[in-house]
Amino acid sequence: MKPTSEQLLASISQTGMIPVFNHKELEVAKAVLDAAYTAGIRVFEFTNRQNNALEVFKGLKIYAEKYKDMYLGIGTIFTVQQVKEYLYADADFIVSPALIPEVAKYCQMKGVFWVPGCATVTEVFQAQKLGAVLVKAFPGNLLGVDFIKAVLSVMPGLKIMPTGGVEPTEENLQEWFRAGVTCVGMGSQLIKKDLLQDKKYDELNEKFTQTISIIKNINQKTEKS
Structure with a gap:
C-alpha cells in the first residue's frame, strides 16, 4: 500500500528537506541512501535522469526495504508511461x-x-485544483524567495518546496x-560530486546531519518569534 499524503508530509516535516539524487551506479546510490537514513532522513527522491535510472531505482527500492520507515520516490517524471513504470517498481511518490x-x-x-513543478501563480493554482498537496517551486534559484512570499501572500495555506540551487548553509536556508x-x-549543492568520487560517505552523512x-534550529526560532 502506498503511503498517504499525511504520512509523507509528516515524514518530510521531521527534517524539512528531501534529498534529490541520481547516479548510474547502484552501489553508490545505496551508500548515499544509507548516509541519508542514518542522518535522520525518511523521504528520498531518486531522479529519472540516466539511461539506466529505472534499473538503478529497482535495485535501490529493494535495498531500501531494510528501512521500514523510508519513503523512496522518483523525480524528473514527464509522462504517464514513466509513472506506470516506476509505480510498477514500487515508487512511493512521484515528482x-x-x-x-x-x-x-x-x-x-x-x-x-504527486508533487508538480510550478513557476507561476497560475500553475500553482492549477496544481491545487488537480489535487497537489505539496508544490515544487522550480527552478528555485531563478524564482527566489520573493516568488515564495508572493505566492503565499495570496495562497497562505500552500505547502511549497523550492528545488534547484538551494544551498545547505544557514544563511540560504534561513531565507527560504x-x-x-x-x-x-x-x-x-548538498550531495557533492567530489564526496561521491572519493567515497567519503561519512562526510556526506555529516553534511546531511548538519x-x-x-x-530544525531555523524552524524553532521561527515558531518562537
Whole structure:
C-alpha cells in the first residue's frame, strides 16, 4: 500500500528537506541512501535522469526495504508511461519538474502522492485544483524567495518546496524558511560530486546531519518569534 499524503508530509516535516539524487551506479546510490537514513532522513527522491535510472531505482527500492520507515520516490517524471513504470517498481511518490495534467490525473486515480513543478501563480493554482498537496517551486534559484512570499501572500495555506540551487548553509536556508516554505529539495549543492568520487560517505552523512540541524534550529526560532 502506498503511503498517504499525511504520512509523507509528516515524514518530510521531521527534517524539512528531501534529498534529490541520481547516479548510474547502484552501489553508490545505496551508500548515499544509507548516509541519508542514518542522518535522520525518511523521504528520498531518486531522479529519472540516466539511461539506466529505472534499473538503478529497482535495485535501490529493494535495498531500501531494510528501512521500514523510508519513503523512496522518483523525480524528473514527464509522462504517464514513466509513472506506470516506476509505480510498477514500487515508487512511493512521484515528482515532476513541470505541471503535467495527465500525470496528475493518473496519480490521483492511483492514490499516489504527486508533487508538480510550478513557476507561476497560475500553475500553482492549477496544481491545487488537480489535487497537489505539496508544490515544487522550480527552478528555485531563478524564482527566489520573493516568488515564495508572493505566492503565499495570496495562497497562505500552500505547502511549497523550492528545488534547484538551494544551498545547505544557514544563511540560504534561513531565507527560504523565513519566506514560508514547508521544506526544501536539495541535490548537487548538498550531495557533492567530489564526496561521491572519493567515497567519503561519512562526510556526506555529516553534511546531511548538519543540514537537518540547521533547518530544525531555523524552524524553532521561527515558531518562537
